[in-house]
Amino acid sequence: MSYSWRAESEKEGSRAAKLPFGQHDVHIARLIYGDRSGRFESKGGDPQMMIVFEDNEAREATLMVTLSHKAGWTLAKLMAAFDPPLNLERMEADGIEPQHFADASFSEQQLLNRRLKILVEKGRDEKYPEVTPVISRPKPAEQPPQHSYGNQPPQPPTPPPAAPLPQQAPPVQQELIPPAPIRTEEEAWAQVLKQWPGCDTDADKTNARNNSWFRALQDINKPKQQFTPSDWQRVVMICTCPF
Numbered sequence: 001m002s003y004s005w006r007a008e009s010e011k012e013g014s015r016a017a018k019l020p021f022g023q024h025d026v027h028i029a030r031l032i033y034g035d036r037s038g039r040f041e042s043k044g045g046d047p048q049m050m051i052v053f054e055d056n057e058a059r060e061a062t063l064m065v066t067l068s069h070k071a072g073w074t075l076a077k078l079m080a081a082f083d084p085p086l087n088l089e090r091m092e093a094d095g096i097e098p099q100h101f102a103d104a105s106f107s108e109q110q111l112l113n114r115r116l117k118i119l120v121e122k123g124r125d126e127k128y129p130e131v132t133p134v135i136s137r138p139k140p141a142e143q144p145p146q147h148s149y150g151n152q153p154p155q156p157p158t159p160p161p162a163a164p165l166p167q168q169a170p171p172v173q174q175e176l177i178p179p180a181p182i183r184t185e186e187e188a189w190a191q192v193l194k195q196w197p198g199c200d201t202d203a204d205k206t207n208a209r210n211n212s213w214f215r216a217l218q219d220i221n222k223p224k225q226q227f228t229p230s231d232w233q234r235v236v237m238i239c240t241c242p243f
Contacts, residue, residue, distance in 0.1 A: 019053070019061040019120050023134060026061070027115045029054035031108055042066045047102040051078070051111070053118055053131070061120050063131045072098035081116045081133035084210070113223055181229040188232040189213070195240040212239045 019026075030052040034040050040048035046068035053061045065074045075098055079086040101107040117134040124130075182188050192213060193199075199206040216238035217224065220231050227235075 016060040019059045023119050024055050026053040026055045028111050061131050067098040067102050078133045081135045082114045182232040191236045192239045
């Protein structure tokens with residue numbers, strides 16, 4: 001019997017190393033909606049989606065989610081575990097349903113490249129480990145940013161009162177000193193927090209700040225892992241722009 005070249009060429013294959021048991025920092029690398037047999041569906045006929053997680057060593061783990069009201073809690077816990085988490089309250093207010101994620105263009109915009117922690121454990125079937133998103137519970141005093149689930153433009157924050165003019169202009173040499181480069185996401189976020197005081201006691205202002213951060217990340221139009229210091233500087237500039 002001759003070798004079935006065409007059939008072999010259409011196989012998905014699975015060359016990536018698997019994540020070992022334990023907790024891992026990962027990002028969502030791919031979303032898979034079906035195979036050659038058609039779209040994934042549960043036994044009850046609800047649409048399903050396979051989420052492929054990947055760590056910095058390109059090791060993978062997968063999670064199958066069912067997009068229905070009854071099973072939507074799995075997807076909800078996943079998005080709550082994002083760093084930063086999605087704004088689930090806004091999604092609920094806008095009437096977003098689990099079935100909306102069966103639309104590839106919608107789900108990829110909300111889920112791809114999101115970072116989170118997952119726990120990989122032995123499953124009932126040894127071939128398929130159990131994958132659980134790990135939700136970090138912030139301290140009461142902390143206000144973690146939330147990513148908007150879509151592209152809604154943020155409401156402009158109320159501009160602060162104008163500062164009084166100094167009696168004497170600073171030396172020209174001080175104006176020419178370049179700011180320190182921003183090399184990481186943490187440094188960029190720290191700069192944004194300084195430019196948005198008072199968010200701890202103003203929910204609307206907090207939401208405007210977080211939506212501004214998400215919009216700035218999208219404007220760079222490439223994965224965060226590829227951001228340069230100039231890109232992070234631009235993110236800070238967009239977040240602190242009053243319009």
